[in-house]
Amino acid sequence: MVTIKQVAEYAGVSVATVSRTLNDSGYVGKESRRKVEEAIKVLGYYPNEVARSLYQKSSKMIGLLLPDISNPYFPLLAKGVEDYAQQNGYMVILGNVEDNADKEDMYVKFFSQYNISGVLSAASGKRKNNDRVPYVLLDRALEEENYSISTDDRLGGKLAGQAILESRGQNIIVMAGPRHVSGANDRLSGALSVLNAAGASYRVFETETFQVDRAEETAQRLFDTFKSFDSVIASNDVYALAVMKEAIKRKYRIPEDIQIIGYDDMLFSRLMYPGLTTIAQPAYEVGFKGAEMLVNLIEKKVIIDKKVKLKPELIRRDSLR
């Protein structure tokens, strides 16, 4: 790597002059400035961020904690984070914490050791933010945290419940996501409020996790547990897909015998057949806006809307009657 000393030597000026030119502070003669700029260009010099970060006690790095990168929702969210960060000169450090509090702690420690300038967390653990760095929650809002970008999950649950009722669901299974994920509780309560108001007949199927590698066994368990039903409100699109496959294996027709609604709107939900009716979550936007809020916090800008709630949307395809 090119050093500031080499730049000074090439330009034939002092290190102090190069430094003043770089920082745009103090007097630098026109000719000296020209020489320094030329030397920087020719040698390909750029300042060492590590030295800068040590001096300023913060880096241009942000940490991103995700619960499960193999769930296709999170790469979309990560893409939003990364796009905003990249456009604004920040780098993203990835931490896949898998609903594991120890892993989350380890990353937070890592982040602190590297003077990371802020953290975006979509992890579902109950860990409180005791760090002094700016911190934005993604995908959920908590009373004790000041800043968050989330989707209105209660509204999402209501939309799913309404869609099922409108397509004449008689005997409905509502899959309840993990109880420690606040968004999952909000969806469930939104869906149940609509079903209760309509006096609909439903049962709640408890699932412990959103982890994708548990989708198939969960779908099998659903069919083994409940003998007759005609509608499923699934925890997310991956689980909806698994339920659909299990239904077809057991010779049910979709949507005639069993109708299914998902949650998320993944790429495959659009590309599969029958197309999955689902509640679209703005994953990319959650990531992008979250990164924007975090960078504004880091750069000490005023943030008016501290707890942003984005709206989910019903996407009609072919899996409801």
Add this chain to the structure above:
Amino acid sequence: MVTIKQVAEYAGVSVATVSRTLNDSGYVGKESRRKVEEAIKVLGYYPNEVARSLYQKSSKMIGLLLPDISNPYFPLLAKGVEDYAQQNGYMVILGNVEDNADKEDMYVKFFSQYNISGVLSAASGKRKNNDRVPYVLLDRALEEENYSISTDDRLGGKLAGQAILESRGQNIIVMAGPRHVSGANDRLSGALSVLNAAGASYRVFETETFQVDRAEETAQRLFDTFKSFDSVIASNDVYALAVMKEAIKRKYRIPEDIQIIGYDDMLFSRLMYPGLTTIAQPAYEVGFKGAEMLVNLIEKKVIIDKKVKLKPELIRRDSLR
């Protein structure tokens, strides 16, 4: 953050004593050591990695360049990288470069500014590695690069061609992935070698990209371009899914009228119906072994097998006759 000075104060010893204790160098009395260790525990002190990295000119961070994180193949690969890194005390910095050479250059510059200790690149750009940090290519091997973990794409192409022939493909479309991706060329040449040897009738459909947001228009173009065919060897599972959907929309039955084979073996390929017959790539393993090779390089261990080629595998499901 707790400083070494605070540790010294709490322990009632000098900063030099704390430093000697931490580095296990020079003499430290038994009682002083006990006090320092207690202070470290009570205060929750850990050394600042930024300072260490500046001094040692390398960090415990590795950069990961991906061409498209919304393509579900890459999150799996990233998970493999992240798991190995995490188990070995390294952090992963994510760069989504989207087949864009400028973005790739920007990240490489970023990485250098942060004294990153090594780079894993699955980006498909033609950028040469001129950096002094250890560098491992993922997903492809190039003559001019010393270290790589890839899948034997030529074998993968052969397996796909053989499977189509065994299920009596008569009129075959082979989707050729982007020409600047060496793996895509290898798959194509593997498939064509098998089809040629059998004297099969086929046509090559050129596609410029693997980007997932182009899958639907590409599938439509395929059906508009070729009027009669009964088999498709798709570029990857996302494109196979798009072709399948377009086929069903145009009232073809799968696999009776048109049979399709994918490439990758994504989660949805297993969960969709009909299940997609595909060539499984060990995405997680590519990432995990790549990170292992990189960390071994960083830690100056001997690497015997510098260009590792993993084997792809035919996964039979229901999309072939």
